[in-house]
Amino acid sequence: MKPQLFSGIHWLPIVxxxxxxxxxxxxxxxxxxxxxxKPAPVKRRSVSEPGTEPGQSSGTPKTPANDSRxxxxxxxxxxxxxxxxxxxxxxxxxxxLDAKGFAISGxxxxxxxxxxxxxxxxxxxxxxxxxxxxxxxxxxxxxxxxFAREFEKQAAIHFFRKVLxxxxxxxxxxxxxxxxxxxxxxxxxxxxxxTILGFGKPEGSTSLFDAIIDAAAYLxxxxxxxxxxxxxxxxxxxxxxxxxxxxxxLLADDSQVFIVQTGLYDGANLRALAAERRMxxxxxxxxxxxxxxxxxxxxxxAFQQIAADLAQQYVLSYYxxxxxxxxxxxxxxxxxxSRKDVRVRARRGYYSPKGSNLAATDW
Numbered sequence: 001m002k003p004q005l006f007s008g009i010h011w012l013p014i015v016x017x018x019x020x021x022x023x024x025x026x027x028x029x030x031x032x033x034x035x036x037x038k039p040a041p042v043k044r045r046s047v048s049e050p051g052t053e054p055g056q057s058s059g060t061p062k063t064p065a066n067d068s069r070x071x072x073x074x075x076x077x078x079x080x081x082x083x084x085x086x087x088x089x090x091x092x093x094x095x096x097l098d099a100k101g102f103a104i105s106g107x108x109x110x111x112x113x114x115x116x117x118x119x120x121x122x123x124x125x126x127x128x129x130x131x132x133x134x135x136x137x138x139x140x141x142x143x144x145x146x147f148a149r150e151f152e153k154q155a156a157i158h159f160f161r162k163v164l165x166x167x168x169x170x171x172x173x174x175x176x177x178x179x180x181x182x183x184x185x186x187x188x189x190x191x192x193x194x195t196i197l198g199f200g201k202p203e204g205s206t207s208l209f210d211a212i213i214d215a216a217a218y219l220x221x222x223x224x225x226x227x228x229x230x231x232x233x234x235x236x237x238x239x240x241x242x243x244x245x246x247x248x249x250l251l252a253d254d255s256q257v258f259i260v261q262t263g264l265y266d267g268a269n270l271r272a273l274a275a276e277r278r279m280x281x282x283x284x285x286x287x288x289x290x291x292x293x294x295x296x297x298x299x300x301x302a303f304q305q306i307a308a309d310l311a312q313q314y315v316l317s318y319y320x321x322x323x324x325x326x327x328x329x330x331x332x333x334x335x336x337x338s339r340k341d342v343r344v345r346a347r348r349g350y351y352s353p354k355g356s357n358l359a360a361t362d363w
Contacts, residue, residue, distance in 0.1 A: 163311075212246050288345075
């Protein structure tokens with residue numbers, strides 16, 4: 001009898017082991033893939049509204065009282081993300097007044113005509129006062145202003161109470177030898193009131209131009225209409241920057257200036273008249289207005305006029321296009337097509353972004 005190579009009791013376990021090994025091979029291969037190191041995920045680009053921490057929802061910016069630093073953005077972006085792209089939008093806040101100085105309402109986009117450097121240009125959008133206001137009051141605490149000081153404080157407080165809506169924010173700069181941010185942007189009117197009331201006796205020199213430039217730069221990262229309200233006699237003494245540089249910064253930062261020129265209640269001297277002309281030019285170039293109260297009773301009215309102006313503005317949008325990113329100044333002339341008996345008060349020009357850099361403007 002030939003000997004059997006495998007008896008039943010010998011080959012069955014071997015076959016079973018082979019079957020188990022064959023079935024286990026895909027699982028082992030799968031397990032091997034799981035142990036490979038996965039590529040690191042691409043960092044998501046955090047594009048938040050100015051003044052909003054990454055991770056917060058966009059909307060009205062909230063700035064901590066002790067933090068006005070600009071937000072940083074990472075260099076990498078996931079293509080799947082929805083990214084808000086900044087544009088070279090030129091906002092044009094405009095007030096339209098009749099012969100008696102009353103605001104005209106009910107105008108539409110097609111009623112306006114825009115010329116840039118003398119050439120007719122399209123206007124892309126028009127809104128009324130829905131856009132929020134980011135406002136800085138520059139309050140003169142230098143030695144050149146002293147008369148009717150308490151009345152000026154009360155008028156400024158009443159202005160905040162009247163003009164600020166739920167979507168608006170305001171801040172306060174103190175104009176002194178070294179001007180500074182006395183109250184960061186806030187919706188809390190009581191904080192603004194306490195800041196105004198807390199200012200002591202005016203003293204020192206006046207760095208007005210420096211304060212204006214700093215305030216415009218402070219508002220630059222924020223959305224909405226950017227407004228400076230200057231409460232000062234307008235007399236400049238110690239700024240590092242000159243008047244022309246100040247205007248350039250205001251136009252580049254899309255800031256609108258309103259002036260309440262104080263200190264002329266007892267009549268004007270030559271120095272004050274020169275300051276008055278400068279203040280009127282600042283307001284005119286940016287589409288704002290200058291109010292020169294001749295008595296303390298006119299002071300409250302001046303603030304009321306500014307509040308009414310902000311409440312009745314039109315806001316137009318103009319996109320210059322890629323071909324106009326030359327870093328130069330461009331003249332703006334805004335008019336009504338059908339009416340010649342009105343006065344349109346708007347900014348006189350803008351500085352375009354240079355090269356491929358886009359102005360981070362979002363209205």
